[in-house]
Amino acid sequence: xxxxxxxxxxxxxxxxxxxxxxxxxxxxxxxxxxxxxxxxxxxxxxxxxxxxxxxxxxxxxxxxxxxxxxxxxxxxxxxxxxxxxxxxxxxxxxxxxxxxxxxxxxxxxxxxxxxxxxxxxxx
Amino acid sequence: xxxxxxxxxxxxxxxxxxxxxxxxxxxxxxxxxxxxxxxxxxxxxxxxxxxxxxxxxxxxxxxxxxxxxxxxxxxxxxxxxxxxxxxxxxxxxxxxxxxxxxxxxxxxxxxxxxxxxxxxxxxxxxxxxxxxxxxxxxxxxxxxxxxxxxxxxxxxxxxxxxxxxxxxxxxxxxxxxxxxxxxxxxxxxxxxxxxxxxxxxxxxxxxxxxxxxxxxxxxxxxxxxxxxxxxxxxxxxxxxxxxxxxxxxxxxxxxxxxxxxxxxxxxxxxxxxxxxxxxxxxxxxxxxxxxxxxxxx
Numbered sequence: 297x298x299x300x301x302x303x304x305x306x307x308x309x310x311x312x313x314x315x316x317x318x319x320x321x322x323x324x325x326x327x328x329x330x331x332x333x334x335x336x337x338x339x340x341x342x343x344x345x346x347x348x349x350x351x352x353x354x355x356x357x358x359x360x361x362x363x364x365x366x367x368x369x370x371x372x373x374x375x376x377x378x379x380x381x382x383x384x385x386x387x388x389x390x391x392x393x394x395x396x397x398x399x400x401x402x403x404x405x406x407x408x409x410x411x412x413x414x415x416x417x418x419x
Numbered sequence: 420x421x422x423x424x425x426x427x428x429x430x431x432x433x434x435x436x437x438x439x440x441x442x443x444x445x446x447x448x449x450x451x452x453x454x455x456x457x458x459x460x461x462x463x464x465x466x467x468x469x470x471x472x473x474x475x476x477x478x479x480x481x482x483x484x485x486x487x488x489x490x491x492x493x494x495x496x497x498x499x500x501x502x503x504x505x506x507x508x509x510x511x512x513x514x515x516x517x518x519x520x521x522x523x524x525x526x527x528x529x530x531x532x533x534x535x536x537x538x539x540x541x542x543x544x545x546x547x548x549x550x551x552x553x554x555x556x557x558x559x560x561x562x563x564x565x566x567x568x569x570x571x572x573x574x575x576x577x578x579x580x581x582x583x584x585x586x587x588x589x590x591x592x593x594x595x596x597x598x599x600x601x602x603x604x605x606x607x608x609x610x611x612x613x614x615x616x617x618x619x620x621x622x623x624x625x626x627x628x629x630x631x632x633x634x635x636x637x638x639x640x641x642x643x644x645x646x647x648x649x650x651x652x653x654x655x656x657x658x659x660x661x662x663x664x665x666x667x668x669x670x671x672x673x674x675x676x677x678x679x680x681x682x683x684x685x686x687x688x689x690x691x692x693x694x695x696x697x698x699x700x701x702x703x704x705x706x707x708x709x710x711x712x713x714x715x716x
Contacts, residue, residue: 318633320619355612362615363608389604 321354360384378404 328346335341363384364376378401385394601609632638647653 358615359608359612362611366611387604388608389602 321350322357324350327353360388360390363388 324346327350328341331341331346331349332339360381361376361384364380367380367383367387368374368376382394382398382401385391385397645653
């Protein structure tokens, strides 16, 4: 069970389908870590920066996903897969990102196949 | 054929005789009339475009690519058709005009695509570069009426519009509502997201502020943890160092006891021996301190 702030508010959320903050946004700690990867070691990131980037990246994910979801709706499919995301990036004008992501997806699938064919041995 | 010749001559005559500012709307009107006519006339106008310079042809292909993307969004397509569109884009990259024309013939276009087609024909007839921005703005102005209902329905003051770098150059013209230029490929998606965010705003009005923490129990645990200098949590090693502090306190107390013993004035040899015994007892520990007191008594 999760200890939420205010049991009554969680009940209201479950009843009326309100989307909570933690469901709408990425975790702020993960956003900060990703931002830190590209910065020099002694750089610091303000909380305002993390919150702003949190809003931006969460909106971008919803933006691309809604485009992919619209395509799946038209094709009468229920599952949004990686190809749909790559197509959505291309149709929205992010061609520079769609191509590397296709290569990443291909390599990821090959890795999954290798893992399935060669399960790790347990001593 | 005569009608085509007359309309073409009308276009060129309006271009030559009309003033600079007024020429554009007359072109737009005539182009719109041409657009309403049959497809063969638009094909003939495209054939007229072909003799243009190489640069213009590149612009032509680029606009067709945008049009393909918008048509992909507007029409319901199955997966093989998507593959066809991709191959079409490849052919566009190779700048094969014939396949482009054939593909355009095969498609059924909506209001949006028609407005884009009308806008595409504008930049090519005028040789001067100054005409293009104004024509581009006219194209955007044409796009606005088609979406006016959608924009009015979708837009809400609370929602934050997603603005990206525009492909087309904005113009500094005096309008009541200056339009915001976005990538044409993203236009529909932006409107969709605005509607969704407006719905979320309606639902999430009571819960808007950011919560400082999500779980009460974790918050209480964090409050109970030991903190060092600067407010950071102490790690395991620092906690071990903090365990030595009671030992230091005991040492300070023993030192205080020694001071108390040294304070006593003793001038006899027997007492001096007793003092030595007291010192030895102090070195061993506090448990045997009482015995020297007994010897002293």
